[in-house]
Amino acid sequence: MYPSIYRKIRWAFGIPTLIMFAIFWATIYVAENQLEIISLEHWLDTEYARYQRDFHQLGDSAPEPNPHEFITYQPLDTLPTWLAAYQKPGFYGHRTDGETTHFLVRPHPSGQGLLYIVFQEHADDYLDEYEAQLHLMTFILGAIVTGCVLVYSLYFIRSISAPLASIEKKIPYMAPDQPDFEVESQFRETREIEKTLLKSKTDISRYFQREQDFGRFASHELRTPITVVKGSAELLERLSIDHPLANKAIGRIHAASEEMSLLTDAFLLLGKAEIEDQFWSEIDIAAELQRVIQTLLPLYPSRACLIDTATSRQPQLAPRSFVVIVLNNLVKNALAYSDDDLKVTLTLEHLIIENNYSETDTAGYGCGLVIVERICERLDWSFEVTKLDSRYQACVTFPVMAQST
Known part of the structure; x- marks a missing residue:
């Protein structure tokens, strides 16, 4: 299964958008917290600066920071246990029972010890109302931005995926029997x-129409002259012409017409999308092989054929013209191109024909090995040719009772 391009676009656009909004909300949250801390620290620094100024003018009688907002611990005061742990100047926030208490630690203006200015309970929450308003405005603004981005994302994804989806819907109409889109x-x-798909569909329809026309015309126009040739040969036989050359010519006419009829049937079947049931039959490969060898071997008197068909075989389900062409082609090519005897081995699953390869320019049979490959492919058989040095081997592999549609 291959991934969907629509899902790829959604994830590729959606994940960066989610990350961007996560960073956006995190930035606002951190900024709000930092703004609160800066405000509290500035307030405490202002109170400390005022107290420091007053202490230099009034000494110990200087008023401490606003007692309604702060608790001030002088160097000689007893510190709470949690506060005593902070012995270095700075601004701190101590969390206790879910609440954070902010305070400032500074050197005492007298130069002796530390001064602690601690917010009273809830006194450092004066920004809560402002924070609530800020949160509300941020939420509204973020919701508006989020909605706009989501709407635009959906529009963007649809604008890209819609043309692709339209193309995908047109693919089933590529078949020749479907209307144009x-x-x-x-x-x-x-x-x-x-446009390219439509042009390809038009070309496919034309090719398909031409193949149908060829099959229809060939079925009539080729078979008619073949029938005429056969009938003429039969008439010549009835004339009882007592001449060796005439009898030989009549025999050759019969053989050629049979061969033409066989090839025509095979070519027409190969051009069909589906081969009807009436063309299929159970073929005895061993018997057909013996017949082909007995027919072809006298044409090559200098050749011999070693046949090994010891393994009993079940018949193959196939059109007879296919099987005859495959066997006839392979055996005749092997005899024609061999410079030695021919070895034929027929096992339960293989037909192997071996010969010593000859470089003699001798014409092969019919359309050569190409037609054998096409027939084997149509019958779901495997065809392999191997050449090692001067040894040539053709191997056909077929399953027991192979079925074809």
Whole structure:
């Protein structure tokens, strides 16, 4: 299974958007917290600066920071246990029972010890109302931005995926028996794709029509002259012409007409999308092989054929013309191109024909090995040719009772 391009676009666009909004909300949250801390620290620094100024003028009688907002611990005061742990100047926040208490530690203006200025309970929450308003405004603004981005994302994804989905819907109409479709895309790239698909569909329909016409015309126009040739040969036989050359010519006419009829049937069957049941039959490969060898071997008197068919075989389900052409072609090519005896081995699953390869320019049979490959492919057989040095081997592998549709 291959991933969907629509899902790829959604994830590729959605994940960065989610990350961007996560960073956006995190930035606002951190900024709000930092703003609160800066405000509290500034307030405490202001109170300390005022107290320091007053202490230099009034000494110990200087008023401490606002007692309604702060608790001030002088160097000689007893510190709470949690506060005593802070012995270095700085601004701190101590969390206790879910609440954070902010305070400032500074050197005492007298130069002796430390001064602690601690917010009273809840006194450092004066920004809560402001924070609530800020949160509300941030939420509203973020919701508006989020909604706009989501709407735009959906629009963007649909604008990209819609032309692709339109092309995908047109693919089932590529079959020759389907009506033509219209080029609807408004984008240059996808429009070119649709135009190419439509042109390919038109070409396929024309090719298919030409094949149908050829099959229909060939079925009539080729078989008619073959029938005429056969009938003429039969008439010549009835004339009882007592001449060796005449009898030989009549025999050759019969053989050629049979061969033409066989090839015509095979070619027409190969051109069919489906081969009807009446063309299939159970073929005894061993018997057909013996017949082919007995027919062809006298044509090559200097050759011998070693046959090994010891293994008993079940018949093959196939059109007879296919089997005859495959066997006839392989055996005749092997005899014609061999400079030595021919070895034929027929096992339960293989037909192997071996010969010593000859470089003599001798014409092969019919359409050569190409037609054998096509027939084997149609019958779901495997065909392999191997050449090692001067040894040539052709191997056909077929399953027991192979079925074809």
